[in-house]
Amino acid sequence: MHRRAPARGLSADASRAAQAIGRSRGGLTTKVHLLAEGCGRSLVKRLTAGQAADTKELVALSDAVAVLRPSGVDRHRTRLDHRTADKAYGSKANRRSLRARGLPHTIPQRADVRARSSQATGRSAGSKSFSPCRHRSQ
Template identity: 35%
Template sequence: MERGWCLGDRCRNAGRDHGGQRPLQHRQYHSSRPRLGSGRKRGTHRRALGRSRGGFTSNLHCLADALGRPLAFHLTVGEAADCKAYEELIGLPERTPDALLADKGYDADAIRANPAARKIEAVIPGRSNRRVKIEHDQALYKQRNRIERMFGHLKINRAIATRYDQLANSFLGIGHLATARYWLKFVQAA
């Protein structure tokens, strides 16, 4: 007879597996992922977190107007180059800007050619390892400090400075709320 089946008085171990482990049958579907989902729910792809020297980080890229007020955000993983966010942000403004102020992370020949084709002045300092040095308007480049100050104002919110939210959508939502608070300062002054 098979194990677990018995006759008469010898049914002490009936229904037991004699020490073997039986899985609990509490799932409707017997697999590790949801049936209608496109894959696993978890993962760093939804978090926009990437490994860098400082651990898991992310980069928040911003498109701002001439006064340093944020217009749009784009979130990338920590190890991604800054120039990867250029395509996402450059097509967003309704009005064509006069100049593009960016730091050395955006110094690439393709990025310099794109604003030139759109008749936008590219004010990007060259990297130190560039063979051919490229001049830029230093007086105009000093206005880029406005966006750095804007990031400082946004980081007053502790949730942005320390990135409490794990999911990228939640973090961008907090960024948009902080931006709305930042814009209210300009609306009250007007």
């Protein structure tokens, strides 16, 4: 009778999750979430599986910010002046979290959210704080 060797390491699913490999329409994919300063220097990076929701990463990225001060002395700066993000990060929970922390942000609303909002109020809806010029410059 042939006995199986004891299982070692992670299962296939756990291994893919640990390596940030996930299934999406195009096959195996990975998403890179990046928080960068205005000049494009990377501050925080996170990898997630391809099927993972983008919106859940914004708060985690914001919490992980640690920018060295120009003098090189003192604690790292953990608060940025302004956040500019893609529509994928524009959930109500993210906006509420950024407002509660007092962090100014520019995130465009998705078309379906704008349409739903305009139907509810009967007037054209646009984000009060959204600035297309500021978003384009980033």
